[in-house]
Amino acid sequence: MADTVNNTLDPQLNRRGFIKGCTMAAAALGLSDAMIPKMIEAAESGKRPRVIWLHFQECTGCTESLLRASHPDLARLILDIISLDYHETIMAAAGHQAHHNMEETVENHAGEFILVVEGAIPTKDNGIYCKVSDFTAVDTLAKVAPKAKAIIAIGSCAAFGGIQAASPNPTGAVGVMDLVKGKPIVNLPGCPPNPVNLLGTILHYLTFNRLPQLDSLGRPMFAYGRRIHDQCERRAHFDEGRFAETFGDEGHKQGYCLYKVGCKGPETFSNCSSVRFNDVDVWPVSVGHGCVGCTEPGFWDSMTPFYERLPKVKIPGAGIVADADKIGTTVVAAAAAGVGIHAAVGIGKRLIRGKKS
Numbered sequence: 263m264a265d266t267v268n269n270t271l272d273p274q275l276n277r278r279g280f281i282k283g284c285t286m287a288a289a290a291l292g293l294s295d296a297m298i299p300k301m302i303e304a305a306e307s308g309k310r311p312r313v314i315w316l317h318f319q320e321c322t323g324c325t326e327s328l329l330r331a332s333h334p335d336l337a338r339l340i341l342d343i344i345s346l347d348y349h350e351t352i353m354a355a356a357g358h359q360a361h362h363n364m365e366e367t368v369e370n371h372a373g374e375f376i377l378v379v380e381g382a383i384p385t386k387d388n389g390i391y392c393k394v395s396d397f398t399a400v401d402t403l404a405k406v407a408p409k410a411k412a413i414i415a416i417g418s419c420a421a422f423g424g425i426q427a428a429s430p431n432p433t434g435a436v437g438v439m440d441l442v443k444g445k446p447i448v449n450l451p452g453c454p455p456n457p458v459n460l461l462g463t464i465l466h467y468l469t470f471n472r473l474p475q476l477d478s479l480g481r482p483m484f485a486y487g488r489r490i491h492d493q494c495e496r497r498a499h500f501d502e503g504r505f506a507e508t509f510g511d512e513g514h515k516q517g518y519c520l521y522k523v524g525c526k527g528p529e530t531f532s533n534c535s536s537v538r539f540n541d542v543d544v545w546p547v548s549v550g551h552g553c554v555g556c557t558e559p560g561f562w563d564s565m566t567p568f569y570e571r572l573p574k575v576k577i578p579g580a581g582i583v584a585d586a587d588k589i590g591t592t593v594v595a596a597a598a599a600g601v602g603i604h605a606a607v608g609i610g611k612r613l614i615r616g617k618k619s
Contacts, residue, residue, distance in 0.1 A: 283339040287462040290537045291474070291484045300469055309468065312375035314367055314406060315349040318399040319392050319426045319435055320381030324417040325351050327454040327539075340461055343468065347375070350394070361395045368409050376467075377410035379403070379438050382419040382426040386434030403441060412446040412473060413438060416460060418556055421449035421480070428562035439480055446473055449480040453556035458537050459485040479559065481531070490527035490553050493535040496520065514550060524569040525552030532557040 389398035426435035506514035
């Protein structure tokens with residue numbers, strides 16, 4: 263279809279890049295090396311699922327982070343293994359022609375396509391605060407979602423409402439799961455989420471013909487099953503009571519734990535620290551900025567002020583996969599006196615060592 267996104271494999275995405283992308287996704291999924299050939303076979307099978315990608319209240323940052331991922335070029339890889347029938351940002355068609363492409367897929371391939379939603383959905387005043395092609399986001403979602411085989415809410419806005427839903431939420435913004443019922447929904451929160459998590463979700467679907475296991479918030483366990491705190495390279499400093507007290511101090515320069523300057527890693531579930539961003543293999547904490555908790559519901563309200571330490575309330579459990587489901591919706595209320603306890607233990611160790619010397 264000439265009007266849709268061009269899905270022809272770009273020559274820049276060579277065989278090495280293709281295999282590297284599949285390997286990264288397999289690693290993110292926690293699959294053994296033996297599964298990588300099966301995943302590659304599934305990606306090359308030609309069974310490209312149709313995808314409609316809708317944009318609502320958002321900054322397009324989720325799409326931009328995908329388009330700028332390279333080595334391997336994840337955008338080209340994803341576009342090669344799916345048939346992207348509608349995406350306002352990158353499709354060639356515009357206006358009524360573009361809208362026709364979406365309607366054609368919805369009507370002629372009902373129950374076959376995957377719906378990706380980027381952005382929150384405003385519900386106040388009949389949804390007038392977000393309209394595309396003279397249709398409100400509420401109306402478009404109500405028309406397309408029931409005919410999708412499954413739905414992926416990409417980014418914190420689509421998953422939980424994002425900044426649009428922050429208090430006082432003047433437009434009545436909500437996430438997809440607040441409006442759509444009776445359909446499989448995968449939430450990939452983050453501001454933005456790592457493109458590897460989208461690739462992993464798609465390849466899991468192609469390889470096993472089912473969506474990945476989800477926690478109670480609809481997030482894939484492979485990507486959101488553990489706390490950032492438990493996988494952080496600064497964790498040893500935390501356990502020993504070594505903290506940056508202010509940005510730019512000696513502790514900050516030495517790479518000490520960022521808990522005291524507001525890091526929300528102890529109550530945030532994501533794989534940011536293990537599946538990193540960009541070609542230089544970094545994530546916010548590795549370059550000296552604390553986690554802001556962007557994968558959690560309502561983080562603009564519950565995690566702010568971003569540069570103040572967490573309240574001293576104990577987090578239950580040891581941060582293993584099962585905790586993501588148990589803590590889930592109450593993770594913010596169950597914040598971190600354990601943090602204070604660990605810090606005190608670390609400081610105690612240092613005092614004891616000082617007395618011995």
